[in-house]
Amino acid sequence: MKYILGLTGQTGAGKSLVSKVAEEYGFFVIDCDKVAHAVTETEKVKKALTAVFGADILENGVLNRKKLAAAAFKDTQSTELLNKTVLPFIVEEINILIGKSGKERILLDAPTLFESGADKLCDKTVGVIADKDIRFKRIIIRDALTELQALQRINAGKPDEFYENKCDYILKNNGEQNEIINNFENMLKDILGR
Numbered sequence: 001m002k003y004i005l006g007l008t009g010q011t012g013a014g015k016s017l018v019s020k021v022a023e024e025y026g027f028f029v030i031d032c033d034k035v036a037h038a039v040t041e042t043e044k045v046k047k048a049l050t051a052v053f054g055a056d057i058l059e060n061g062v063l064n065r066k067k068l069a070a071a072a073f074k075d076t077q078s079t080e081l082l083n084k085t086v087l088p089f090i091v092e093e094i095n096i097l098i099g100k101s102g103k104e105r106i107l108l109d110a111p112t113l114f115e116s117g118a119d120k121l122c123d124k125t126v127g128v129i130a131d132k133d134i135r136f137k138r139i140i141i142r143d144a145l146t147e148l149q150a151l152q153r154i155n156a157g158k159p160d161e162f163y164e165n166k167c168d169y170i171l172k173n174n175g176e177q178n179e180i181i182n183n184f185e186n187m188l189k190d191i192l193g194r
Contacts, residue, residue: 002104003106005123006121006122008128010135010163011139012130016109022188087115119166125166125169126167126170
């Protein structure tokens with residue numbers, strides 16, 4: 001019987017680290033950001049995105065991700081518009097990947113788990129959160145963003161309360177890597193000991 005664990009959280013909170021640990025515990029990880037990246041290269045999604053954000057997000061038929069990000073993360077409404085446009089395509093692809101995986105334990109690493117409705121595919125959900133100033137520093141380094149770009153991205157995201165109210169489990173990642181790894185391993189023992 002399949003067991004699907006949903007992993008979500010704020011940008012820069014540490015979802016990638018948690019995903020790696022889940023993999024060590026035998027989970028087949030579906031990185032929904034990678035799925036989204038592949039899906040947005042398809043003609044049907046590019047067509048949907050240009051209908052919403054304008055033809056200038058394409059250059060010679062190729063999606064210019066920086067232009068899309070600038071348009072989509074400038075405010076909360078634009079981010080919601082991006083989600084409404086692409087998430088149905090992403091969920092469709094996730095369902096295909098789950099079916100093809102042939103694995104019993106699956107982790108959906110999905111920043112927009114609830115917004116997409118993919119949480120309905122999950123047995124349990126885990127949210128990773130961290131203080132704003134810590135996430136701000138992490139994403140500047142990770143994504144080579146300016147301070148303004150990092151701030152826009154963080155402000156376009158959801159507050160702690162969103163995850164605390166929706167997720168079955170919460171991991172707070174303000175400290176050392178070993179701390180979040182230990183906390184997640186204990187959480188997994190609880191979840192898998194069901």
